[in-house]
Amino acid sequence: MPTTAIADKEIQVDAEGFMTEYDEWDEDLARVLASNIGIGELTEVHWSVINFLRADYVERGETPTLRRVSTTGGIPTKELFVLFPKKPARKMAYVAGLPKPVGCI
Amino acid sequence: MTTTETAPMVVPDFGDEDEGRKMAFVCSKGTLDMAYPALIMASGALEQGVETHIFFTFWGMDMINKKTMDDLKFTPVGNTATHMPMALTPLPGMTAMATSRMRKQLQELDIPDVPAFLTHLSDMGCHLWACKMSVDMFDLERDDMMDELDGILNVSDFIELIEGAQTMFI
Numbered sequence: 001m002p003t004t005a006i007a008d009k010e011i012q013v014d015a016e017g018f019m020t021e022y023d024e025w026d027e028d029l030a031r032v033l034a035s036n037i038g039i040g041e042l043t044e045v046h047w048s049v050i051n052f053l054r055a056d057y058v059e060r061g062e063t064p065t066l067r068r069v070s071t072t073g074g075i076p077t078k079e080l081f082v083l084f085p086k087k088p089a090r091k092m093a094y095v096a097g098l099p100k101p102v103g104c105i
Numbered sequence: 106m107t108t109t110e111t112a113p114m115v116v117p118d119f120g121d122e123d124e125g126r127k128m129a130f131v132c133s134k135g136t137l138d139m140a141y142p143a144l145i146m147a148s149g150a151l152e153q154g155v156e157t158h159i160f161f162t163f164w165g166m167d168m169i170n171k172k173t174m175d176d177l178k179f180t181p182v183g184n185t186a187t188h189m190p191m192a193l194t195p196l197p198g199m200t201a202m203a204t205s206r207m208r209k210q211l212q213e214l215d216i217p218d219v220p221a222f223l224t225h226l227s228d229m230g231c232h233l234w235a236c237k238m239s240v241d242m243f244d245l246e247r248d249d250m251m252d253e254l255d256g257i258l259n260v261s262d263f264i265e266l267i268e269g270a271q272t273m274f275i
Contacts, residue, residue, distance in 0.1 A: 002115070004115060005114065006114055018117060036114075037121075086154035087152060087153060089152045091119060094117055105217070105222075
């Protein structure tokens, strides 16, 4: 498992670059991760997605799928495609410091 | 942890520059068990940022017909994968029982029913098309079919539209 330095912090990531330690994440790191993948500014709605993802991960032990973010988190799917363009499920997991979602839908 | 060195920052490749990948699904069946494969694969394709089209034809029209889409059935008749004695499968009530069991299993996995799934796909940017010949054959009007439908296409227009797509017939 490689470590890497992001925003002056040593963090654990997997081979693709997804963070592997839940507690190493913080909001400053999220801003850097977002800019790494071309998301300029994190708006209030971005944060509500990120916060839902992290809370749900703690509750259920897995990264929520797009559909769960819309049905349970209350953020419409269409909007997720605007906030995290093209591949929202993976991009939002990356910014939230979580593994890729494993569910199919 | 076995490695201690600090590697340069790795950023996942989300393939944002990859353009032009397309997938097309042709749904020709109107049973509950044959409706889901395309829906689930289309959802995966859309999550991967792939342009996705679904063409509904023949019995697949039941998936988008407002009168039938809520009520697709699964029948064990002639389906050896149910591992039931085939002589029992046509008995009254068997199809209803098998259908309700399958619906329950899907619900337990938090998989939406067919209409909600199609709406979810449409929200993800999926293109949904009805087959012109089937529309004529079943004597349907636009209003008989779900609102999210992108339109009615003849097969020639559909083939033109999906040029270069990986296509699956279900």
